[in-house]
Amino acid sequence: MTRFLGVRSCATPGAPAGADSSPVFKVRTPEFPANGPSWADSIASELNALEAASLLRKCRVVDSPQQPEVALTGRRLLNFSSNDYLGLAADPLLREAAKAAIDRFGVGAGASRLVCGTMAPHRELEDRLATFKKSEAALTFSSGYAAALGTLSALARSEDVIILDKLCHASLIDGARLSGATIRVFPHNDLGKLESHLRWARKQFPSGRVLVVTESVFSMDGDLSPLEDIVDLKDRHGAFLLLDEAHAVGVRGRNGRGLAFERGLSERIDLHMGTLSKALGGSGGYVCGRRRSIEFLLNKARSFIYSTAPGPAAAATSSAALDFLLSEDGEERRQKLAANLAQFAEDCSAFSAAPPSAIIPVILGTSQAALSASEALLDAGFLIPAIRFPTVAKNAARLRVTVSAIHESHQIRELCAVLNRLLAP
Numbered sequence: 001m002t003r004f005l006g007v008r009s010c011a012t013p014g015a016p017a018g019a020d021s022s023p024v025f026k027v028r029t030p031e032f033p034a035n036g037p038s039w040a041d042s043i044a045s046e047l048n049a050l051e052a053a054s055l056l057r058k059c060r061v062v063d064s065p066q067q068p069e070v071a072l073t074g075r076r077l078l079n080f081s082s083n084d085y086l087g088l089a090a091d092p093l094l095r096e097a098a099k100a101a102i103d104r105f106g107v108g109a110g111a112s113r114l115v116c117g118t119m120a121p122h123r124e125l126e127d128r129l130a131t132f133k134k135s136e137a138a139l140t141f142s143s144g145y146a147a148a149l150g151t152l153s154a155l156a157r158s159e160d161v162i163i164l165d166k167l168c169h170a171s172l173i174d175g176a177r178l179s180g181a182t183i184r185v186f187p188h189n190d191l192g193k194l195e196s197h198l199r200w201a202r203k204q205f206p207s208g209r210v211l212v213v214t215e216s217v218f219s220m221d222g223d224l225s226p227l228e229d230i231v232d233l234k235d236r237h238g239a240f241l242l243l244d245e246a247h248a249v250g251v252r253g254r255n256g257r258g259l260a261f262e263r264g265l266s267e268r269i270d271l272h273m274g275t276l277s278k279a280l281g282g283s284g285g286y287v288c289g290r291r292r293s294i295e296f297l298l299n300k301a302r303s304f305i306y307s308t309a310p311g312p313a314a315a316a317t318s319s320a321a322l323d324f325l326l327s328e329d330g331e332e333r334r335q336k337l338a339a340n341l342a343q344f345a346e347d348c349s350a351f352s353a354a355p356p357s358a359i360i361p362v363i364l365g366t367s368q369a370a371l372s373a374s375e376a377l378l379d380a381g382f383l384i385p386a387i388r389f390p391t392v393a394k395n396a397a398r399l400r401v402t403v404s405a406i407h408e409s410h411q412i413r414e415l416c417a418v419l420n421r422l423l424a425p
């Protein structure tokens with residue numbers, strides 16, 4: 001006999017017994033106050049508040065490939081806001097890899113990875129990623145956001161502690177919150193406070209897992225974490241370290257392997273996390289580490305388990321991007337990026353030295369100031385949207401300028417001329 005456990009049905013509550021053999025569940029009516037605001041009014045008032053605070057967001061439609069020059073609402077604009085640091089997003093090499101994968105495998109993965117969605121390009125990409133990061137194994141996700149969410153919520157439980165840098169990306173914060181672990185935040189790169197959190201965690205949760213989370217290049221400030229000290233601290237206190245190299249891979253270290261490699265610390269990082277959607281030019285996220293850790297995530301990370309696998313072309317594109325990073329052309333592209341950053345520092349009077357990454361924050365304070373500067377740049381032909389709360393602190397709205405390896409010298413000069421005028425005291 002089949003037993004139904006918690007099956008939902010559309011049967012009318014209260015229908016006579018025997019009229020329908022399906023189990024019947026009562027639907028709870030929402031407990032809105034009889035004279036409360038309507039759903040539409042309630043949402044409209046939040047949107048109005050966002051607009052009044054200069055915090056309303058809108059999508060702009062780009063009608064061209066992602067390149068230094070983009071087409072936007074009928075205008076050609078110079079784009080200095082993309083994370084495509086090496087200019088791979090529209091590169092012929094990656095386009096060809098995607099086309100070949102589509103011809104061979106089609107476009108969809110058909111199911112989640114654990115059902116029948118693991119296709120040869122997914123496995124090839126994970127093998128390449130593990131080799132690239134000199135790790136035992138790798139697991140890919142549909143985005144960096146999904147990688148962070150799935151990994152942190154799987155690794156930590158309510159009896160554990162996650163300690164994050166204050167400037168960690170939203171995906172890391174959301175993953176930590178979802179885990180149900182106790183969360184502690186240390187001021188940006190403040191090693192003293194990190195150490196006191198570690199001591200506290202070890203004392204309060206003697207048998208819990210303690211996980212430190214930070215980024216190597218910070219997404220909105222472009223600065224670096226003091227990685228050697230963080231690794232020493234987490235080792236001394238028996239903690240685990242997840243390092244998000246989203247903005248370092250492709251840009252820092254030999255072959256663009258990231259900051260942990262550049263500093264000779266890669267073997268001491270427990271989990272290397274990153275995204276395939278920035279310097280690698282495609283889309284997806286990944287985690288690399290010990291074989292057992294990856295096996296654990298494959299069994300526990302819900303954003304991996306309960307999501308259809310990315311299409312095979314996305315995986316093949318990322319494999320081609322990794323091959324490119326390892327090639328001489330990849331090294332040249334990275335040198336071109338470094339030269340472009342040096343030129344930016346020379347041409348822009350607000351900066352005296354080449355920035356440590358391709359992310360250059362121009363902090364303006366209020367959201368309105370950032371929006372006005374962004375509008376002025378748009379009028380001058382540059383696409384650099386304002387970055388506002390809650391992405392950054394309320395008083396730290398900014399222009400986040402990003403420079404790519406394929407910007408041309410004259411394009412950087414033109415931008416700096418406008419920035420010099422705009423930022424003049």
Ligand SMILES: Cc1ncc(COP(=O)(O)O)c(C=O)c1O
Binds near residue numbers: 145277283
């Ligand atoms: C530090 C950091 N981690 C993770 C992510 C998420 O990656 P993705 O865009 O691939 O979802 C981002 C993206 O902005 C990021 O900046």
